[in-house]
Amino acid sequence: xxxxxxxxxxxxPRAVRLSRSxxxxxxxxxxxxxxxxxxxxxxxxxxxxxxxxxxxxxLSVGAxxxxxxxxxxxxxxxxxxxxxxDEMLAGADASGVxxxxxxxxxxxxDVSLVLTGERALDTGGGTLPARLAQELGWPVVTDxxxxxxxxxxxxxxxxxxxxxxxxxxALPAVLAVTRQRxxxxxxxxxxxxxxxxxxxxxxxxxxxxxxxxEEISARHTEERNLVMPPERxxxxxxxxxxxxxxxSLVAExxxxxxx
Amino acid sequence: MLxxxxxxxxTEGNSARHSLKAKTMQDLSYLEALMGEPxxxxxxxxxxxxxxxxxxxxxxxxxxxxxxxxGLADGLGxxxxxxxxGAPDEETAQTLIAHGADYVYLAPGQADAETxxxxxxxxxxxxxxxxxxxxxxxxxxxxxQALDASLVTEAEDVRADPIDRALLVTRPIYEGIASQVIACxxxxxxxxVRAGAFPLPYPDRSRTGSIEQLSASWQxxxxxxxxxxxxxxxxALTTARIVVxxxxxxxxxxxxxxxxxxxxxxxxxxxxxxxxxxxxxxxxEQQVGALGVIVTPALYIACGIxxxxxxxxxxxxxRAVIALCRESDAPLLKAADWGxxxxxxxxxxxxxxxxx
Numbered sequence: 001x002x003x004x005x006x007x008x009x010x011x012x013p014r015a016v017r018l019s020r021s022x023x024x025x026x027x028x029x030x031x032x033x034x035x036x037x038x039x040x041x042x043x044x045x046x047x048x049x050x051x052x053x054x055x056x057x058x059l060s061v062g063a064x065x066x067x068x069x070x071x072x073x074x075x076x077x078x079x080x081x082x083x084x085x086d087e088m089l090a091g092a093d094a095s096g097v098x099x100x101x102x103x104x105x106x107x108x109x110d111v112s113l114v115l116t117g118e119r120a121l122d123t124g125g126g127t128l129p130a131r132l133a134q135e136l137g138w139p140v141v142t143d144x145x146x147x148x149x150x151x152x153x154x155x156x157x158x159x160x161x162x163x164x165x166x167x168x169x170a171l172p173a174v175l176a177v178t179r180q181r182x183x184x185x186x187x188x189x190x191x192x193x194x195x196x197x198x199x200x201x202x203x204x205x206x207x208x209x210x211x212x213x214e215e216i217s218a219r220h221t222e223e224r225n226l227v228m229p230p231e232r233x234x235x236x237x238x239x240x241x242x243x244x245x246x247x248s249l250v251a252e253x254x255x256x257x258x259x
Numbered sequence: 260m261l262x263x264x265x266x267x268x269x270t271e272g273n274s275a276r277h278s279l280k281a282k283t284m285q286d287l288s289y290l291e292a293l294m295g296e297p298x299x300x301x302x303x304x305x306x307x308x309x310x311x312x313x314x315x316x317x318x319x320x321x322x323x324x325x326x327x328x329x330g331l332a333d334g335l336g337x338x339x340x341x342x343x344x345g346a347p348d349e350e351t352a353q354t355l356i357a358h359g360a361d362y363v364y365l366a367p368g369q370a371d372a373e374t375x376x377x378x379x380x381x382x383x384x385x386x387x388x389x390x391x392x393x394x395x396x397x398x399x400x401x402x403x404q405a406l407d408a409s410l411v412t413e414a415e416d417v418r419a420d421p422i423d424r425a426l427l428v429t430r431p432i433y434e435g436i437a438s439q440v441i442a443c444x445x446x447x448x449x450x451x452v453r454a455g456a457f458p459l460p461y462p463d464r465s466r467t468g469s470i471e472q473l474s475a476s477w478q479x480x481x482x483x484x485x486x487x488x489x490x491x492x493x494x495a496l497t498t499a500r501i502v503v504x505x506x507x508x509x510x511x512x513x514x515x516x517x518x519x520x521x522x523x524x525x526x527x528x529x530x531x532x533x534x535x536x537x538x539x540x541x542x543x544e545q546q547v548g549a550l551g552v553i554v555t556p557a558l559y560i561a562c563g564i565x566x567x568x569x570x571x572x573x574x575x576x577x578r579a580v581i582a583l584c585r586e587s588d589a590p591l592l593k594a595a596d597w598g599x600x601x602x603x604x605x606x607x608x609x610x611x612x613x614x615x
Binding site: 013014016017018025036094095098121122123125126127128129130131133134135139140141142143157158160161163164165166167168169170173179218219220221222223224225226227228229232233234235236237238242243245246247249250252253256257258259 | 488
């Protein structure tokens with residue numbers, strides 16, 4: 001079975017800071033990492049391969065430096081890594097990226113499962129898995145965990161806002177995974193050395209995929225200004241009896257939508 | 260002198276030309292609404308929504324969404340049209356109307372992307388509002404991709420640009436450290452609205468609207484869903500949105516049990532400081548601090564932690580901090596957004612109760 005895993009390179013969201021004076025994101029402290037949910041997707045793909053055989057192909061979109069993310073995927077155990085890199089793709093939004101990834105999955109051929117993280121933790125809206133499924137004409141299961149394969153039926157769990165579901169879907173399908181019990185593996189040293197020194201990251205451009213500029217470059221949305229969260233006012237003590245203080249704290253938290 | 264039009268906020272600094280442009284657009288839209296047919300080459304008009312009735316009820320989020328749709332529609336001179344899926348009846352349709360809908364279309368069953376996309380392609384809405392949920396996000400994404408529409412998920416705020424009618428939607432980025440305003444360039448403009456982003460509208464039972472039964476039906480989903488047993492699995496510490504952390508101030512096992520109750524109530528991860536580790540309540544992988552785990556949740560609740568520097572370095576990245584301390588000179592109180600001084604055990608018990 002061929003499994004394609006779509007990964008995104010992002011700025012480490014835990015190290016991104018806000019610059020209030022410039023009303024902008026300050027990325028200077030933030031390293032470029034593989035989007036954490038995508039690493040769980042890769043782990044899930046590797047586990048499926050271990051049980052059922054086949055091939056795991058890591059896919060990403062971006063400039064040449066994104067190949068580092070793909071090398072990490074190779075180190076973890078992916079069989080192939082393909083980077084979709086083209087100037088035309090640089091300005092593409094979620095719709096264009098989904099289209100390019102879908103075309104790449106078709107171009108690879110014989111892929112029966114596409115795995116990806118539930119969302120990108122930078123500015124992602126969590127729409128890519130469903131967009132990709134739409135382009136491929138496949139069903140999608142989002143926010144899935146513990147994928148299992150029985151014959152060509154994929155089973156997984158999904159937790160929505162209310163409850164947990166057991167879902168099953170016939171392949172081919174797109175599956176967007178949440179953080180799983182099984183943590184992404186740490187690659188062995190030899191494999192890391194191989195991935196960064198010798199392994200090949202294939203690079204495809206729009207010509208290889210037969211994509212025309214009109215298909216991917218249309219802009220549907222435009223980012224405008226940032227809205228800063230209110231300044232924190234530290235050291236505020238709630239008074240009264242424990243019950244009174246607790247009630248006013250809960251009201252504060254609900255008002256600020258923290259709970 | 261141009262008078263500001265109803266529902267249009269004329270911000271300072273708009274030139275007279277802009278105001279005139281806005282006025283013409285407003286009037287054009289009213290004309291369209293009155294004529295009942297599209298004017299202009301695009302013809303994208305009205306605000307559509309999708310709500311789902313479960314056991315004769317609509318969720319609070321659906322009511323917030325229809326209320327927001329009403330507000331936008333008043334500003335833009337448009338009608339609010341809602342598809343009512345699930346198990347709709349006359350009464351839930353009337354509830355939608357009372358909260359702001361003009362037209363309700365009963366469409367029993369579970370909405371699917373193909374049918375919805377085909378429907379919207381024909382109806383050409385200017386705006387589509389959906390409740391933000393896991394299911395609706397995937398539905399909206401498929402529809403947006405099929406229609407080449409603009410889509411913004413998890414909206415915290417939605418307003419229409421008074422000049423060109425484009426929606427300006429605010430949504431969180433980088434797991435909520437700030438919010439980004441996103442302008443919609445393509446039509447239809449699809450937005451999924453976050454729970455609690457907008458107030459629950461006051462129902463007006465005297466509002467009238469039209470209710471129609473749709474003949475077309477939804478397609479079955481290729482994915483089979485069956486209810487699965489719940490497994491209580493607290494979220495991972497480093498990625499949890501809320502972390503509840505215990506310290507020696509919780510006194511004993513009973514105190515720590517209260518902390519566990521609070522965490523379960525909030526769906527939060529459980530952690531502790533060095534003191535909690537020494538008491539045997541938590542494992543080393545749950546110890547927050549420079550020498551343990553570094554956490555960056557949206558909310559960090561420290562129960563009975565006075566606060567050492569070592570602990571502080573592990574949680575300084577939290578976006579909001581609550582400190583429940585016995586001593587009024589506890590160092591953590593100075594680093595907390597809210598502090599309560601007293602017996603941590605009693606306060607945690609009161610908190611669990613106050614959350615209902």
